[in-house]
Amino acid sequence: MPEQPCGSNGVQMSRIYLDNASSMPVDFRVFEFAKPYLMASHGNPSSLHSVGLEAKQAVEESRRKIAEFIHAENENTIIFTGSATEANNLAVKGTALRNIIQGKAIIASAIEHMSVINPMKEMQKNGFSFTSLSVDSTGVVDLKKLENILTKNTVLTSIMYANNEIGTIEPISEISKIVHEKGKYLHVDAVAAAGRIPIDVQKDGIDLLTLSSNDLYGPQGAGALYVKPGVKIQSVLLGGGQERGLRSGTENVFSIVGMGEAARIAQQEMKQESSRLLPIRDKLIKEILKIDQSYLTGHPSQRLPHHASFRFSYIEGESILLNMDMYDIQVSTGSACSSKTLEPSHVLLAIGLKHEEAHGSMVITLGRSTSMNDVELVSKATNETVQRLRKLSPMSQEWRK
Amino acid sequence: MANVGYSKKVMEHFMNPRNVGVIENPDGYGKVGNPVCGDVMEIYIKVKDDKITDIKFRTFGCGSAIATSSMVTELAKGKHVDEAVKITRADVANELDGLPAQKMHCSNLAADALHEAIKDYKNRKQKK
Ligand code: FES
Numbered sequence: 001m002p003e004q005p006c007g008s009n010g011v012q013m014s015r016i017y018l019d020n021a022s023s024m025p026v027d028f029r030v031f032e033f034a035k036p037y038l039m040a041s042h043g044n045p046s047s048l049h050s051v052g053l054e055a056k057q058a059v060e061e062s063r064r065k066i067a068e069f070i071h072a073e074n075e076n077t078i079i080f081t082g083s084a085t086e087a088n089n090l091a092v093k094g095t096a097l098r099n100i101i102q103g104k105a106i107i108a109s110a111i112e113h114m115s116v117i118n119p120m121k122e123m124q125k126n127g128f129s130f131t132s133l134s135v136d137s138t139g140v141v142d143l144k145k146l147e148n149i150l151t152k153n154t155v156l157t158s159i160m161y162a163n164n165e166i167g168t169i170e171p172i173s174e175i176s177k178i179v180h181e182k183g184k185y186l187h188v189d190a191v192a193a194a195g196r197i198p199i200d201v202q203k204d205g206i207d208l209l210t211l212s213s214n215d216l217y218g219p220q221g222a223g224a225l226y227v228k229p230g231v232k233i234q235s236v237l238l239g240g241g242q243e244r245g246l247r248s249g250t251e252n253v254f255s256i257v258g259m260g261e262a263a264r265i266a267q268q269e270m271k272q273e274s275s276r277l278l279p280i281r282d283k284l285i286k287e288i289l290k291i292d293q294s295y296l297t298g299h300p301s302q303r304l305p306h307h308a309s310f311r312f313s314y315i316e317g318e319s320i321l322l323n324m325d326m327y328d329i330q331v332s333t334g335s336a337c338s339s340k341t342l343e344p345s346h347v348l349l350a351i352g353l354k355h356e357e358a359h360g361s362m363v364i365t366l367g368r369s370t371s372m373n374d375v376e377l378v379s380k381a382t383n384e385t386v387q388r389l390r391k392l393s394p395m396s397q398e399w400r401k
Numbered sequence: 402m403a404n405v406g407y408s409k410k411v412m413e414h415f416m417n418p419r420n421v422g423v424i425e426n427p428d429g430y431g432k433v434g435n436p437v438c439g440d441v442m443e444i445y446i447k448v449k450d451d452k453i454t455d456i457k458f459r460t461f462g463c464g465s466a467i468a469t470s471s472m473v474t475e476l477a478k479g480k481h482v483d484e485a486v487k488i489t490r491a492d493v494a495n496e497l498d499g500l501p502a503q504k505m506h507c508s509n510l511a512a513d514a515l516h517e518a519i520k521d522y523k524n525r526k527q528k529k
Contacts, residue, residue, distance in 0.1 A: 316440065318463040322407075322415060336438040337463035340503065344439075355439045359461075392421055392467060394432070394443045394459040 016329045016374050020306065020367035021164045021192065027217035027262060027368075034219065034258035045251050046242065055253045062260025069263040070190075070209060071200040072226055079225045079243045080256050084191045084212035085115035087225035088158075090236050090247065091187045091208045092119040095156050096128060098234040102184060103153025109133045109141045109160065109170075110350035113189055116158050117346075133159070137352050138299040139168030146178050154183035161193035161209075165334055165347040165363055166298030167307030169197065176205030185231060191215050195266035196274065196304045207231050211263075213255055217368070218262030222255035274305040277366050280375060284308050284364065287379035291386050297351065297361065306366040311353065312386050314395035315360045320385055324362075327381040334361040356395075408498035411468040418471035420478065422457040428525065431517025435462065435510045442470050444514040448522050451482050458514070465504040469493050469511035477515055486519045488512060 017025075037058060045056035060075070067075040081087045096106055108120050110132045117132075124130040131149050134142050141159055150157070157179045162169040172188060179186045187208040190199055195216045201209055208231060213222035227233055227246070239248030285308050288294060293313040312320070317333025324331050334345030336359060348358035362382070407415070424445035432443040440462030447455035456478050458470040472493050477485040490508040494500045500508060 314461065316462050316466075319415070319467060322412070322464045326416060335463075337440065337466070337507075342438045342503070342506075356461075359439065392418060392459055393461040394441055395461045 014328055016327075016378060017369060018364045018366060018378065019330045019332045021215075021363065021365040022332055023220075024214055024217050024367060025369075026214075026219050026258065027265060029265060030218055030258045030262045033261040034254050037254040037257050045253065046240070055251075058257045059251055059253060062256050065260035065264045066211065066224055067226075069199075069267045070194075070211070070226060071202055073202065073229055076244070077226050077228060079227055079246045080251060080259075081223045081225060081243075081247050082221060082249070082252065084189070084210050084215070084223040085113075086237075086247075087210040087212075087223040088113065088115040088187075088189055089119050090225050090233070091210060092116060092156065092158060093123065093236045094233040094246070095185055095187070095208065095231070096123050097126075097236075098232045099155040099184060103151070103155050104128045105131070105151055105153040106156045106158075107131045107133055107146070107149060107154055107183075108158040109135060111135055111139060111163050111166070111168075111347045112158060112160055113164075113191070114346075116160075116187075116189055120158070133157075135168075135350055138302075139163055139166045139297075139347070139351050140299060140302070141170055141175065143171070143174060143178060146175065147181075150179065150182040152182055154179075156185050156187060157183055158187040158189065160189040160191075161199065162190075162197070162304050162307075163298070163347060164192035164365075165345055165361075166309050166351065167192075167303035168299040169193065169302045169304060172204045172206065180205065192304065195263075195270060196306060198270065201226055201228065208233075211259075213259035213262060216259065216262040216266045218259040219255045221252045222259040224259065273368065277370065278305045280370060280372050281305060281308050281366055283372070283375050284366075284378060287375060288382050290379075291383050294386070297348065297353075306370075308364045308366075310362050310364075311348075311357055312360040312362065312390075313357070314393045315386060315389040317359060317361045319389050320360070320362050323385040323389065324381055327377070327385075329378055329381050332363045332365075334363065335359045406501040407464060407468075407504075408500075410496075410498045411465060411500065414468035414471040414497065415464045418458075418467055420457050420471065420474035421459065423459065424455060424457050427518075429518040429520075429522030431514045431519070431521055433510055433513045433517055435466070435506065438463075438506075440466050440507075440510065442466060442510050442514045444470070444474065444518040446477075446518045446522060448482060453477050453480055453482060453485055456518075462510070463504070463507060465500055465507040466510060468497060469500070469508040470514065472496050473511040473515050482519050482522060486516055488515060 063075040185207040191212040209226040317335030318338040336344040344358035427445040428448040429446040
């Protein structure tokens, strides 16, 4: 592989970072905006003196920005947490436990993030009945089945706005109608969708919604849960009673302030950014699918504008990732070899892929730094990677025979 | 996950694997699957006077699986089959300057494939 020239800051100039679903750089404007709260204005929002007040005002301003970002009724609907995982835990456990008298049934789609599925499983140990809602081969939830499994005892149904591994966007408005016919609350994990497609919690009929700071180009260490006025929920983290008693613990002012600003910028630029990325994404998909035995995973059109995900027969994803990294292109994969549990991604299995098919997955998520010029390099690198690994693979030989 | 923590040597073998391919009419053939994550590795050997004169592999698996199979073929090449059969997964991992803990099972695969190929060779020899 040719040596890549290095920039003065040590970051390689020709790096093509296409793993924006895992971690995104903090927007420089966001950092500049929130920086004072790392240093000078280091107040605790609970303190009554002026420094504390300043911190409190900054947190409240951020709350307003986020409420606006998702078209919430008012800013009091926004509960800051330390991460999206925490927000998902709060949504699941907090509503299930608070509404236990109404019923003990909960539902989540089979492609939810583990921070939804695992708390649901834990609730199961506490006597709740948990049903996993299947999806079709493109990742769209089965609406008929949803209708059938909902009962008046279903206190919570959790379905994500869009999936981070396959990019599929779920029909949330329709889902909301179905859920509210019989069940109680709809929780939507919008981590992957927020900042990519417009979200309107009131129009969409959402009761609870999870957001992540980092997925909006904000700093890590902040997440938020939207809780519609009137929704009954209890805290899962007890202490000093911050965030209306729903999330105790001193607020991470810097990250929260950054998250608000990130949401404001995302809201402002989303439309333009999405229409910029769409043609790049589509060209990339077109080029990569020219590779023999390559397939798009997820929905062909109902998908996030920055998202392209594939699978290639006869090769394995961690090898793909390492090989792409040699071209200084960063991608991700749902292969078993790359996961801590050595299990293939539950999302890929849920859309009906076999173990060995899920093995060859590659996920590309474009970001603000992606340009049309990258398409040629990326598709060429992908093609070379796939060809090289197939030459090493015993499976491909069998297929050629 | 380029940061799984592979050594330079692992990456070098991953990028430039030795002895890739197939041997037509091998004297021994071993194929094993990884029960943990579902990968497949195969090794072909050519043997003369009980010495491994040529060896080739093909692997469907992670970076570590590819690097360990490459390394095992290097270690076995030129060795007497009774010596080669003693190569362990620890030998393979050591020669690669170590493997991350969660990737040690891949080196099993490489050693097993070699052992299978040698076993196959011995079986064929007996039948002759
Ligand atoms: S072969 Fe799957 S983890 Fe190494």
